[in-house]
Amino acid sequence: MKQAIILGNIITMDEKRPFAKAALVKNGVFAYIGSAEEAKKLAGADAKVLDYGENYVYPGFLESHSHGHLAGDRFIGQASLGQVGLTDYAKYREIIKEFIAKNPQREFYLASGWVENDEYVTKAYLDDICTDKPLFMHTGGGHSMLLNTKALEWAGIDAAYAKKYGYEQVHVDENGEPDGYVCEAPVFEIVPKLPTTLEDAKNYLLAWQDFALSSGFTAVADAGAEVVYHESPKAYHELEKEGKLKMRTYAYMYVTDNIADPKAEIARIAAQRAELSGEYFHIVGAKAFLDGVTEAHTAWQNQDYLDQPGYHGVERFNDHDKMVQLIVEADKEGMSVHVHSEGGGATHFMLDCIEDAEKITGDLDQRNVLAHLHFVTDEDIRRMGATGSIPAVPPLWTAKIPGGPYEQEVSYVGKELTDQAYPIKSFYDAGANVVFHSDFPVSPMMNVKYSIYMAEKRNTPKEMLGGICQPRNVKEAITREQSLRAMTINVARQWHQEHRMGSIEFGKIANMAVFDCDFLHDDIEKVAQANIVATIVDGEEVYKA
Numbered sequence: 001m002k003q004a005i006i007l008g009n010i011i012t013m014d015e016k017r018p019f020a021k022a023a024l025v026k027n028g029v030f031a032y033i034g035s036a037e038e039a040k041k042l043a044g045a046d047a048k049v050l051d052y053g054e055n056y057v058y059p060g061f062l063e064s065h066s067h068g069h070l071a072g073d074r075f076i077g078q079a080s081l082g083q084v085g086l087t088d089y090a091k092y093r094e095i096i097k098e099f100i101a102k103n104p105q106r107e108f109y110l111a112s113g114w115v116e117n118d119e120y121v122t123k124a125y126l127d128d129i130c131t132d133k134p135l136f137m138h139t140g141g142g143h144s145m146l147l148n149t150k151a152l153e154w155a156g157i158d159a160a161y162a163k164k165y166g167y168e169q170v171h172v173d174e175n176g177e178p179d180g181y182v183c184e185a186p187v188f189e190i191v192p193k194l195p196t197t198l199e200d201a202k203n204y205l206l207a208w209q210d211f212a213l214s215s216g217f218t219a220v221a222d223a224g225a226e227v228v229y230h231e232s233p234k235a236y237h238e239l240e241k242e243g244k245l246k247m248r249t250y251a252y253m254y255v256t257d258n259i260a261d262p263k264a265e266i267a268r269i270a271a272q273r274a275e276l277s278g279e280y281f282h283i284v285g286a287k288a289f290l291d292g293v294t295e296a297h298t299a300w301q302n303q304d305y306l307d308q309p310g311y312h313g314v315e316r317f318n319d320h321d322k323m324v325q326l327i328v329e330a331d332k333e334g335m336s337v338h339v340h341s342e343g344g345g346a347t348h349f350m351l352d353c354i355e356d357a358e359k360i361t362g363d364l365d366q367r368n369v370l371a372h373l374h375f376v377t378d379e380d381i382r383r384m385g386a387t388g389s390i391p392a393v394p395p396l397w398t399a400k401i402p403g404g405p406y407e408q409e410v411s412y413v414g415k416e417l418t419d420q421a422y423p424i425k426s427f428y429d430a431g432a433n434v435v436f437h438s439d440f441p442v443s444p445m446m447n448v449k450y451s452i453y454m455a456e457k458r459n460t461p462k463e464m465l466g467g468i469c470q471p472r473n474v475k476e477a478i479t480r481e482q483s484l485r486a487m488t489i490n491v492a493r494q495w496h497q498e499h500r501m502g503s504i505e506f507g508k509i510a511n512m513a514v515f516d517c518d519f520l521h522d523d524i525e526k527v528a529q530a531n532i533v534a535t536i537v538d539g540e541e542v543y544k545a
Contacts, residue, residue, distance in 0.1 A: 001026055001027055001044070002025075002026070002027055002028070002539065002540075003024070003025065003026050003043050003044050003046065003047035003048065004024075004025040004047060004048045004049070004050055004510075004539045004540070005022060005023070005024055005025075005036075005039050005040060005043050005047050005048070005049045005050070006022065006023040006024075006025065006050050006052070006057060006510075006512065006536070006539075007021065007022050007036055007039075007049065007050065007051040007052060007053075008021075008051070008052035008053065008054070008055050008056065008057040008514060009021070009054060009055065009056045009057065009518070010022070010023060010033070010056075010057040010504060011056060011057065011058050011484070011504075011518075011519070011520060012033060012059070012503055012504035012505065013058070013059050013484060013485065013488050013489050013502065013503040013504065014033075014503045014504060014505045017033060017034075017505075020033045020034050020035075020504070021034070021035055021036050022034060022035060022036040022038070022039035022040075023039065023057075023504060023510070023512075024039040024042055024043055024047075025510040025539035026539075027539075028509060028510055028538035028539050028540075029507055029508060029509055029510055029539075030504060030505060030506055030507065030508050030510050031506065032506065033504055033505065033506060050534075050536070050541060052514050052533060052534065055514050055515065055516050055533050056514065056515050056516070056517060056518050056519070057504075057512050057513075057514050058216075058484070058488070058504075058512065058513050058514075058515065058519070059488045059489070059501070059502055059503050059504050059511065059512060059513070060216070060217065060218025060219065060488075060501070060511030060512055060513050060535070060536070060537065061215075061216045061217045061218065061448050061487045061488060061513050062217065062218070062219050062220070062487060062488060062491035062492060062501070062502065063212070063217050063219075063220040063221060063437065063438060063440070063446060063487075063491070064221050064369070064371075064390075064392045064435040064436065064437045064491045064494055065221055065223045065338075065369070065371045065392050065437035065438070065439055066212075066220050066221065066222065066223065066437070066438060066439065066440045066441075066446065067142075067222065067223065067224065067227070067228065067439075067440070067441065067442060068204075068205055068208045068209075068220065068222045068225070068232070068236075068249060069201055069204050069205060069208070069222075069225075069228045069229050069232045069235075070142070070227075070228045070441055070442070071204075071207075071208040071211065071440055071441040072203065072204025072205055072206070072207040072208035073110075073196075073200075073204045073228070074112050074113070074441045075204070075207045075208070075211065076203065076204065076207050077110075077200065077204060078099075078110045078111060078112050078138075079095055079096050079098075079099030079100075079109065079110070079111035079112070080095070080111075080112065080113055081095055081096075081111055081112060081113035081114050081115075081137075081140075082112070082113030082140060082441075082444050087114075087115045087116070087117045087119065089119065089121060089125065092111070092114065092137070093128075093129055095111070096109070096111045096129050096130075096135070096137070097129060099111065100129070100130060106133070107133065107134075107195055108133055108134040108135070108136070108151070108154070108194065108195065109130060109133060109134070109135045109136070110135075110136045110137075110138060110194065111135075111136070111137045111138065112137075112138040112139075112140065112441075113138075113139075113140045113444070114137050114138060114139045114140065114144075114146070115139070115140060116139060116144060116295060116296065117404055117408075120181075121146060121181075122146075122173075122179040122180045122181065123146070123147060123148050123149050123152065123178075123179060123180025124180075125146070125180075126146060126147070126148035126151075126180065127148050127149055129148075130148060130150075131148070131149070131150065132150070133150055134147070134148065134150045134151035134153075134154045134155075135147070135148040135150065135151055136148075136151050136190075136194075138187075138191075139296070140441075140442065140443070140444060141293050141295065141296070141442055141443075142187070142442045143183055143184055143187060143292045143293050143296050143298060144181070144182070144183040144187065144296050145181075145182050145183070145186075145187045145190065145191075146180050146181055147180050147182065147190075148180065149180075151180075152178055152180060155190050155193070157170065157178050157182065157186070158177070158178065159172070159176050159177055159178070161178070161186075162176070162177075162178050165182075165185060165186055168183075168297075168298070168311075168314060169182060169183055169184050169185055169186055169298075169314065170182050170186055183292065183296050183298055184289075184292045184296075184298050184314050184316065185257060185316065188227065188289070191227070191228055192226070192227070192228060192229060192230055196229050196231075198231050198234065198235055198238070201229050201231060201232055201235035202235045202238065202239055205232070205235055205236060205239060206239070206244060209245070209246065209247045211446075212247055212446070213246065213247055213535045213537070213542050213543045214532070214535070214543050215446055215447065215448065215532065216448050216513035216515070216532050216535055217247070217446070217448075217513075217535075218247060218248065218501075218511035218512075218513065218535065218536075218537050219247060219248035219249070219250065219491075219492075219495075219497075219501060219511070220247065220248075220249055220250070221249070221250045221251070221252065221284075221338075221491075221494070221495070222249050222250070222251045222252070223252050223287050223338055223340075223371065223439075224252060224253070224254040224287040225249075225251040225252065225253055225254070225283075225287075226253055226254040227254040227287070233251065233253070233272060233276050233281070233283070234276065236249060236251070236276070236280075236281035237275075237276040237278070237281060239281075240278045240279070240280045240281050241278075245280035245281060246280070246537050246538075246542050247280070247537070248279070248280050248281075248282070248501075249280065249281050249282070250282055250283075250284045250495045250497070251281065251282065251283045251284065252283075252284060252285045252286060252287035252336075252338040252369075253268075253269045253272060253283060253285075253286055253287060254286075254287050254288075255286045255287060255288045255317075255326065257288070257289065257316045257317045258317055258318065258319040258322055259288075259317075259322065259326070262322050262323075262325040262326040262329055263325065263329050265286070265326065265329075266286065266326065266329035266330050266332075266333055266335070267329075269283060269285075269286055269333075269335070270333045270335070273333075273335075283335075284335060284336065284495055284496070285330055285335040285336040285337055285338055285369075286326060286330055286335065286336075286337050286338065287337075287338045287339070287340075288316075288317045288323075288326070288337065288338075288339050288340070289316045289317060289339070289340040290315075290316055290317050290318070290339050290340060290341045290342075290346035290349060290350060291313055291314055291315065291316055291340070291341065291342055291343050291345070291346040292313065292314050292316070292342065293342050294342060294343065294374055294375075294409060294412060294413065295405065295408060295409075297313070297412065298313055298314040299313045299314075299342040299343030299346070299374065299375075300312065300313040300314065300315050300316075300318075300342070300343040300344075300345040300346040300349070301313050301343040301344055301345050301375065301413060302343070302344040302345045302348060302375070302377065303413070305412050305413065306411065306412060306413065306414055307411055307412060312343075312345060313343055313345065315345075315346075315349075317339070318349065320349070320352065320353055320356075323337075323349075323350070323353040324353050324356050324357045324360070327353060327354060327357035327361075327366070327368060328357050328360050328361055330366070331357070331361045331363050331366050334496075336366050336367045336368045336369065337368045337369075338368070338369040338371065339368075339369070339370055339371065340371055340372060341370040341371065341372060341373060342372045342373075342374045343374060343375060344374075344375040344376055344377055344380070347370055347373060347375075347376050347380050348377070348380055350368075350370055351370075351380055351383045351384065351387060351389065354368055354387045354389055355383070355387060358387060364387070364388045365388050366388065367388065367389075367390050367433070367493070367494055367496065368387075368389050368390065369389070369390045369392050369435075369494060370384070370389060370390070370391055370392065371392035371437055371439070372392070372394065372437075372439070373391055373392070373393055373422065373423070374421055374422060375413065375417055375420070375421060376423055378426070381423060381426045381427060381430050381432075382430050384427060384430060384432045385427070385430030385431035385432040386430075386431075388433075389432070390432065390433050390434075390435060390494050391427045391432050391433075391434055391435070392435050392436070392437040392494075393422060393423070393424050393427065393434060393435070393436060393437065393486075394422065394436070394437055394438065394439065394443065395422075395424065395436055395451045395452075395454045395455035395483070396438060396443060396445050396447070396450060396451055396454055397422055397443065398421070398422045398424075398454050398455070398458045398459075398472055398473065398476075399454065399458065399459045399460045399469040399470070399471065399472060400459075400469060400470040400471065400472035401465065401468070401469050402468060402469070402470065403468065406418065406472075409421070419472060419473060420473055421472060421473055422472075422473065422476065423473070423476045424455060424476045424477075424478050425475070425476045425477060425478050425482075426476060428478060428482055433490050433493055433494065434482070434485075434486050434490060435486050435487075435490045435491045435494050436451050436455070436483070436486040436487050436491075438451075448487065448513070448515070448519075448530075448532075449515075449517070449519075449527055449528060449529075449530040450464075450528065451483065451487065452480060452483045452484070452519055452527055453524060453527050453528045455477065455478050455482075455483045455486075456477050456478065456479070456480065456483070456524055457471060457477070457524065458471040458472055458473060458474045458476065458477050459471040459472070461525075461528035463528075480519055480520050480521075480527075481520060483519075484519060484520070488502045488503060489502035489503050490502070509538065510536065510538060510539035511536060511537050511538070512535070512536040513532065513534075513535050513536070514532070514533040514534040514535070514536070515530050515531065515532055515533060516530060516531050516533055517529075517530035517531075531545065532545055533545055
């Protein structure tokens with residue numbers, strides 16, 4: 001029997017015993033929580049001791065919405081533009097050229113992390129960099145892409161294609177020919193077709209796992225496990241069989257817009273669950289995109305865009321009856337539906353669907369997830385709690401970033417709505433099971449300390465982005481305890497796993513993260529400077545700083 005004694009300042013997230021000095025682990029689960037003396041008495045002579053002194057031990061942190069394959073690909077398989085920060089097309093060119101020079105054997109080139117602004121670029125920009133192979137430049141947010149001429153030819157994007165998808169999603173020049181810029185559905189059609197091998201996918205997932213564990217996360221949700229590469233679920237499964245997965249992944253399988261047969265689609269996902277799920281990779285539901293993102297003019301708003309009267313965004317999955325059927329069929333299989341819902345119109349649509357589905361299922365505890373929630377009405381916040389739906393909110397996105405993003409939002413939806421962005425406290429007040437998400441790597445951070453800081457301050461720490469940011473919508477600030485719950489026990493509940501993880505309690509999986517900071521009581525500026533010490537999975541140290 002493997003045994004370990006964990007010593008430190010333990011913050012359990014268990015309301016009955018919130019603090020302890022020691023935990024005893026037997027065969028990967030907690031066997032005792034309490035004093036160091038009692039833990040030592042109960043342990044066998046061969047018990048390993050992990051003594052973290054005056055550092056703070058938390059339940060392993062849980063990420064409610066991320067993209068594993070894409071993260072690993074961006075770590076080791078692409079030219080990364082993310083380190084540039086704000087848009088700098090001259091710098092982007094240097095990074096892409098350097099990547100091409102280092103990887104002459106590649107059949108195509110992908111650069112990611114592009115930040116859009118008012119400077120509009122077309123295929124000519126990429127043709128200047130590379131003319132003989134397909135070159136794609138993907139936005140950090142993942143909903144837009146720029147293609148060079150070779151890439152357009154490879155993808156079959158021509159005038160007829162643009163007409164089919166509409167000029168909001170495939171931009172064209174004065175002659176009606178695609179100019180290289182595409183967004184939404186065409187992007188999600190192109191990306192899975194990019195040449196990737198199963199071994200590539202496995203390497204990407206292992207790189208992602210290393211990053212997440214080194215950040216204190218012991219379990220994550222993959223929101224659309226097939227969205228980038230169709231064989232990613234198989235890659236997870238093979239890695240688990242090989243004994244290489246340490247981090248648990250709860251996967252939502254990608255459902256295309258207005259899927260023709262929701263019943264058959266859920267049957268497909270259920271069959272994948274039976275074939276591929278295990279302890280460390282487990283399929284829990286379906287993932288759909290309702291809309292795009294405000295900065296790309298594609299979020300489905302409740303009102304028209306101010307700069308484009310008569311247009312309120314892209315409605316991706318907008319068939320009410322099909323979404324109701326998808327929710328109902330998922331419920332029959334003990335699964336939930338997880339949606340990308342950025343604009344207020346998308347959220348209103350989804351809550352209408354959930355309400356109608358619940359009239360059929362009678363299940364008020366299906367735990368369907370709405371992620372991002374940029375703009376939400378007071379009425380829909382109330383309905384989120386009433387339907388038992390789960391708001392996945394992004395504290396890392398809450399600050400007001402002047403000189404571009406903030407002014408852009410104001411020009412699109414108005415100052416009043418922009419200043420009400422990203423509610424969090426209101427969801428708690430409505431009784432909803434609030435979870436934090438990072439959307440990594442679509443968003444460039446997955447970070448415990450900054451999530452806590454920004455949920456309280458609604459602003460970035462001074463060292464980020466040169467200190468230019470300002471607080472936004474401060475009435476939606478929440479407490480430290482609420483933040484910790486939104487990254488531990490609440491996420492476990494999202495996955496119907498609260499009996500197994502999310503707190504340090506007897507009988508639960510012994511996953512922990514150790515930091516040199518008391519997130520509940522230390523000064524908030526000290527929180528922003530916290531360092532990770534170790535990550536523990538199944539009672540064994542898998543990362544040490």
